[in-house]
Structures are given as C-alpha cells and as structure tokens.
Amino acid sequence: MLEAILVMALGAVVLGAALGYAAVRFRVEGDPLVEKIDAILPQTQCGQCGFPGCKPYAQAIAKGEAEINQCPPGGDEGIHKLADLLGREFKSLSAEHGIEKPKSVAVIDEQSCIGCTLCIQACPVDAIVGAAKQMHTIVAPLCTGCELCLPPCPVDCISMQPLDESVETWKWKYPVFKINPAQQEEA
C-alpha cells in the first residue's frame, strides 16, 4: 500500500518537474499571443482603451496589465472573442472607456474647413488628404471611425456620419423560430 502511494507520488513529482522545466525552457518568445489579440481588435486605433493604439493595447492585455473590456469599437463581440482566446471570464464593456456606437465615418464640412492640417496629423491611418490652406477631405473607405480628428479641429467642421445599411451590406437575419408554449395548443 505504502509502496503504491510512494510510486504514485514519485511519478507525480517527476512529471511535475518535467512539465515545469519544459514551461521555462520552451517558453515561446516573440509572443504570438499579442498578434492573436491584435487580430481580434478592430484596428480603429482610436485610443479609447487608454493605450496609443490597438497593438499597445494588445500587448498590455497579453501582459495582464489591461482588462479585456476596454475596447468600445470591438463591442461585446470583441470582448467575447478575447475572453475565448484568453480563457478569461466575459465582462461587459467598461463604461469609462466609452460605449459601443454604430460604425461611422468622419465627414469634413468642406465649407468651413480652413486647411489647418491638424486633423491630417491626428488621423492614425492617414485617411485624410489635403494640404496646408487647402480644403481637406476624408477617404471614407479608409476611415476607421476613431474620432481622433474631431478634437484637434479648430473650427469643428468634422462630424461623424453613421454608416447606413445598404443593399450590398445588408445581412440576412438569424432565422430564429421559437415555439413557445402559448402557441402550442393551436398547433
């Protein structure tokens, strides 16, 4: 009896040591986890999470320095995906980092634009074209809707325009068909 226990205990110790050693010895450097997290993040580069971009936020999540619920553009779906990837519990979006808004693009009111280039400098994805003292405009397909161009504009000529559903982007809805007991008797 005692022998058996000893053998099992010894086995456990040996295996544990081997696993522990392997974890240290074969630790994956370069952290592909950051890439995986970054792939889930929406790449708006809006900084609402409190980090200067999606990648830094991904790094912070990977290091455990940030929560997974700080990305408003990613929304609940993004948090779910992060939770799945990291094996963490789902948390609803943290209110201090903002709320989930419908996807929008920035539009410059060309009448009032003074051509100050401040928004061009603020745009993280270079989606604004224009030159000093010339009217600026936003390349809508490239705009991520991060709103970073709004605060620097001295004349408040940039507004966010929500993207409406079009025939091309329309999605077939989930064909839910719930039969509830109230209907059963009629069947």
Added chain:
Amino acid sequence: MTALQRLFKFHGGVKPAYNKEASTGLPIAVAPTPTLLVIPLHQSIGGMPRPLVTAGERVLKGQRIGGADGNVSSAVHASTSGTVIAVEMRLMPHTSGLSALCVVIEPDGRDEWIQRQPFDFRSATPTQTRDYLRDAGVVGLGGAVFPTYLKLNPGKQGKLDTLVLNGAECEPFITCDDVLMRERAETILKGVAIMREMLRAGQVLIGIEDNKPEAIAAMEIAAQAANRAAGDSAIKVVSVPTRYPAGGAKQLIRVLTGIEVPHGKRSTDYGVQCFNVGTAHAIYEAIALGQPLISRIVTVAGNVGLARNYDALIGTPMRDLVALCGPLPDSDRVIMGGPMMGLLMPADSVPVVKATNCVLVGSKQLFPPPPPEMPCIRCGECAKACPAELQPFEMYWFSRAKIFGKAQEYNLFDCIECGCCAYVCPSHIPLVDYYRFAKSEIWARELEKEAADVARERYEFRLLREEREKQEKAAKLAAKTAAGREKAAAALAVVEKPATTPEEDAKKALIAAALERAKAQKELVHPGNVSDLTPEQQAEVAAIEARRAEIREMAKPHLRQDD
C-alpha cells in the same frame, strides 16, 4: 430531332409541381410603358454604376444613364425617352427592403431611340467588343445578372470546347425562357453565333428540359438553319430530364458535359462556359441592332387570373405588370423569381430589373406558411436532395450554432441556395435561411477583417513614417548645429533654445489667424473669395453649391459604397 447526346446525372434534385402551363398559353405581349420608370443603377453583380444624368435632363430611349464603374460592372440605360425627374434613393427589388440610387424617368410617350448602330464585332478587337457589351449593359438574364462581357473571354487556352446555352428553366412557374425560345429562336441562335465566335467555341450545346417540347422543336429548327448556314453541325439542341435544379449553370454543365466546375473556379478553365438563352438574345440585340439591354421577358404568374409573359421595360413597377394579369383578391405578396429561389419583394411598387425573370404573385393559399419547425432528426433527406452534394444538416447545425468556420469547412459556399433541402425537409426547417444568414455573416466578417488589416497596415506605416521623419529632423538638426558650432561655438546654448520657439510661435500665430478667418467665414456664411463677384460668377457658384449639396445628400446613405 434532338441530337443524341450522352447525358450525365447530377446528384439529388427534386420534382416540385411545375405549374408552367398557365403562362405559356399566350404569346409574349409588350407591356405598356408605365407612367414612371424607376431604374436602379445597380442591377448587376459588381460595382455600382455612376449616374450620368441629373434631374431635369431629357433622355432618349437606350441612352446610357449609368456608367460601368470598376472592373466588374455593367452600364444601365434609359428604357424609353423622357425626362429625368430625380436621381434618388428608391426602394429596391430586394428582400432587405432597403433603398438604393435610382434614376426616375417620366416617359414622354414618344419612345424616341438614340442613334442605333450595329456593332461590327468582326473588325473590332475582342476587348473592344467586350467593352461595347459592358456599355450596352448586357448581363446574365438567368437571374444571376453577372456582367456578360466578363464571361465572353475564352481564357488561357484562347478557345473553348463547349458553349452551353441554358434553356433548361427548371424553376416552377417561370416560362420566360420557354416562350423566348418558342418565339425568338432565330435571334437567339444569331446571338449564339456571336458568342461562339468570340469564345472560339468548338460545339454549342443547348440544354432544354424535356417538359418544353415546343421550345425544343423551335430551337431545333433554328439550330439546323444555323448549322446549315455555318456549314457544320456544331450546334446541338439537347433535351435534358426535367428535374429541379437542372437549370443551375453548374448542374446543366454537368448534365451536358460531365464536367463539374468547382465553386470559385472559372468554368472557362474547364473548357466550358454557360449562358442563358435570354442573354444570347440580348447579345444579338446589342451587337446586331445596336440596342442596349432596356427590356426583358418577364413571366407574371402565380395567384393571377391570366398568367402571361411580358416584354417589359426595365424600371416598370411590378405592380403594373401584376395589374395586367388580374391578381386574385387574396394575393398578399410579390416574389421576384420562382417559388424555390425567389426573393420576397418589400412592396409591389419595386421596379422590374434585369434579374427579374418572373414576378410571382403569392397568397396564403398558394404558398401556405410552412408547418412548425421541428428539430433536425438527421434523416439525411436534405443530403439526398442536395445537387451540390453537400451535407445540409451539418451546415445547418453549425450555421444555427453560429460556428461559421465549421460551416465553411462543410463547404457552405458551394451551396447554391436552390432550396431543395428545405423543400424535402420533414422537419420543415428553413435550411436555406440559415445558409443565407451564415453566408452574409461570413461575408461581413471578411469585409471587416479586410478593413482592419488595411487599417493596421496603414497605422503601422504611419508609425514608421513618423519615426523616419523624426530621425530625418534630428539628422538635419545635428547637421545644422554642427555647422553652427563652427561659426559660433560659444553662443550655441543660447541659439539652440530660441531656434525652436519662434517656429512654434509662428505656428500658433498661423492657427490663430486661421481661427479668426474661420470665425469671419462662419459669420459671413459663405467664403470670402465669393464676396465681390459678377452675377454670372455668383450664379455659377450657386449652381456648384447646389450640386454639391445634392451630391452630399445622395452620398449620405452610400458612404460605404464609395470603395
């Protein structure tokens, strides 16, 4: 007599009630020009054509009103002469019930054509001919509306073994191809001759389901005449067994040639290409008569007193066509297409478009709501019926659970949404709805992912650029300071500090000035450079402003389509 041709079988398929006799009794009638034509700009697969006309403009019949945009796109034309009332968002013939940009034309009743000239495709290069067909708005009229010019390319080998002409028309109720073949077989064959020449096709197989003996006979006579004229026997009319969906392009190619074209592959790579008979007719009209695609044959059937085929102008409200046939009082819906694959229309006011092969009027009695959905018992009926040889119940399982990756692994995108699986399902599960849902979710995700990838790339490039600029600046500064050190080594510390301050000051001053200007502008309402202008100039500016505002209005719901 129909040629003896070895036929192949496709897997699955169903035999629903065909209900075709009702609409074949009468010849094609020309539908009267409606009081208002609403012509959607986006009527084909691919890019949305840009509007070429503005409100108030007079247009002629066949005038191009939407220009093809991008590599995959097809032009649209005014269906009759008249005045453009508006270029605005109108309800589309689409289940979503959403609107898109349409050209609204008030016909003047004169039906005045543009200058029509036959296109001499023999002396033109193939590219020129294709461009001509693109601008003539010829698209696949079987319902998929893929721009035809893209398919009229023989591909890598420079020739094609088999040109398949699809006259199978397997959907119940629809007879537009049937009557077209009966009445216009000759012109269809002329179109075939053009296609054959462009594609350098060896043989032409015209596949027609054996429940259309009149069409087969008519096409047979025309094909023999064409063969005699060409001095060969390349064109064969083949009667194929009636089984839905024998008229699916892939299924028909399989039946006629034994070749299976996989999803996502071009059939030209397999030496075969498939066109609808209506498309052949449209090609003939465009090339030989110089008439762009402005009308099509539409079957009006279902819950109507007198089902019939109409030659209807593109843009005719479906309601007008339905009214011609006397809809029965219990009609409650209009479906574009047949009962197996047709799309429910949001209203009967939506226009006939190039994809409208049938306007099917429905009622609760004709198309009763399906019995309650039961759980899937994995009986495999759907797999037996699936012409794409899929395992529909597995795809259903994963689509329902929103495990889209798995659904794709079970080849969700090989699904042609023919509806056979849902038709046979003993549990009455709306299987196709689940596939449509899963497909559109996957597409949306792919789009999102693409956008995110672009954003990431651009962001990273920007960081790189900023870093480079910083280094360049530092290098410049270092060079400057090095030069300065030689001149005034002692004053270095004093010089360096103010060297940046005036720069910043200047910037601040600039911004302040700009702010002032902006304020002034806002007060003035319009920009300063329009203050003292001649009246003509002012009028011009006003016109431009108006146009801008209009464009902005138009563009608002379209911001996404800009790409």
Added chain:
Amino acid sequence: MPRSAKWRSRTCGRTIEQNRDPLVNNSPYFLKPASVQSVMLRVLVALLPGIAAYVWFFGAAILLQIAMASIAALAAEALMLALRGKPLMLFLSDGSALVTAWLIALTFPSIAPWWLAVLGTLLAIIVAKHLYGGLGQNPFNPAMVAFALMIVAYPQLMSQWPAAGATDLAGQLHAIFGTRQIDAITMATPLDALRTALHTIDAKASVAGVLGSNPGIGSVGGKGWEWVAAGYLVGGLWLLQQRIITWHMPTAFLAALFAIAGVFSLIDSTQFAGPLFHIFTGGAMLGAFFIVTDPVSGATTPRGKLIFAAGVAVLTWIIRTFGAYPDGIAFAVLLMNIAAPLIDMYTQPPVFGHKDKRGDSP
C-alpha cells in the same frame, strides 16, 4: 395569441413594413408534403408484419406490452415536454416516442412483468431522450439505452422469453401481472440456450447438439423467431421502398454479421453458430432495419452508414458469442453511437466539383 403570430419569427430580416406582410417566409415557398410524423408513422407500420408473426407464434401478450410501453412513452414525453416548456401537441404527435416504445416492447420479453417495459420506456424517454435535449439531440438510441439498463439491472426477468406456441393468453397475463408462476410458458431464447450450453454447462456441447436437442428451436433461427424476423424483413424492405431508410445500414449490418458468423462457423462449426442462425435469431433483423437505422444517433454519410452498421454487426456477434448477455445488439449499437460523430467526420462525401483531387481540370 393570433394564430398567424407563429410565423413572425420566420420572416428573416424584415426591416421595413411597406406593403409587405411580415408573416411571410422566405423561399422556398412550397414544401414537399413530408413530416417527421409521417416518417415515424411509416416506421410503425413497417413493424406490423413482424408484430403479427410475433402474435401468431408467441401470443397476444406482446400487444399488451406495446400498449403499455406506448402509454408510458406518451406520458413521459408529455411530462418532459411540459417541464421543458415545449409545445405539447406538436411534439407528442410526431410519433418518435411511439417508435421508441414499440422497439422497447419488441426487444423486451413479451411475458416479462408489466413494469419492466414501462420502466424501460420511462428511462428511454426521460433520460436517454429528453435529458439529452429531446428529439434529434440524443446521442444514444433511447430504446437500446433502455434495453441495456434493464438487462444489467434485471438479467433474470429480461431472459424470460415465451415458448413458441405457448399462446395461452391467460397464462401470459398472469406472467405479466405477476399473479401466478410462469415457468410453464417460458423458455430460454435460442441465443441464450446456445450461450449457456457452450459456456457453462457442458464443455463438449456443440452448436448442432444444442440447437437440435431443444424442442423450441427451429432449424434456422429458432422456431417462430425466424418468422418474426421474416416479418421485420418484409417491413424493412417496405421502408426501403418508401425511401425512409437507405440500403446502406441493413445491407452492411446483415452482410457483416453473415460474414463474421460464416467465417467462424467454417472454422469451427461446433463452437460457433452459423450465419443464418445469427441473422434470423434474436434482434438481428429488427436491428438491421429498425434499430441501427435510427438516423439521430447513427452515422449519416453513405460510407459512414456502412462502417457504422458493419461495426454494430461485428460487435453484436462478439457480444453474442463471448459476452455474458443473451443478445448483443443493444450494447453494440450504443458502442457505435459513441463512434458515430467520428465516423461521420472521416467519411464526409466529396462535394460537387471537389471530387477529383488528382486533376480538377480536364
């Protein structure tokens, strides 16, 4: 609630009201007149020839068992549907509970105490079916779960089979309701007799000897039983003709059973019974057409069906020959049920256009 409201949720993606009726479904707009109910009812009809033979040779007790099991199944189904908040009439009328009940009644001894089949049915419906999610969700064949559980729990009672020709209804009723001793009308099934003789009583016993010496055992599969099996065969062929089942499962099952039994009886015909005996005895024919063919818990791809059914056959033969229980179908089916998802995964048929890996292009 208005009747029409039932369809509201099916109307995918109605975003605007316009002139449209929001209660209309998407294409296809008409369906083949098929239903789960009609499938299940036809399965029940297909069981009738076998039941008729059963009654003819073994008395009407089986009808009583079927009736009791049916009532128990419907009651359990109703209870579980009510507890799960599912529509009662819709699912009660689908017939799936009745199929389970009839299969239980037919696989249990017809003169077993009344509560045996009832308890088995309750277990099948409540545990094996509804606790796993109800119709279409159960990973194991409910009837076979019931059989396996009951034969483990009550091996004696599950081995009391009626003797052929003992159709005395009064005696059978006494047996069922436990009012009188029943030895006179029971006997071991051929399989049981064979196993007992070969394994325990007499090391020198041979198949021919056992089968020949027992007056209740016929020449092929046991007197009477071969006719019941023939009845099931007739019903099964009708199911095939009705396209309720495909040929794959019955053929693979019977062929594999025939093959493995044939090979071993060729090797040693004194120790191993012949292939015809195996096919026509016990639950083999019932299993071939009615049990392994259960689509919910079995494999679904054509090749998968062949593998699944052949696996059941081989396991059945092994359990019959070497196991401790009289018939092995239940355990064999349950074992293969576990493997069904894996079999399906590895036997996915090629999709249109993706068949020829060697050269897609001509």
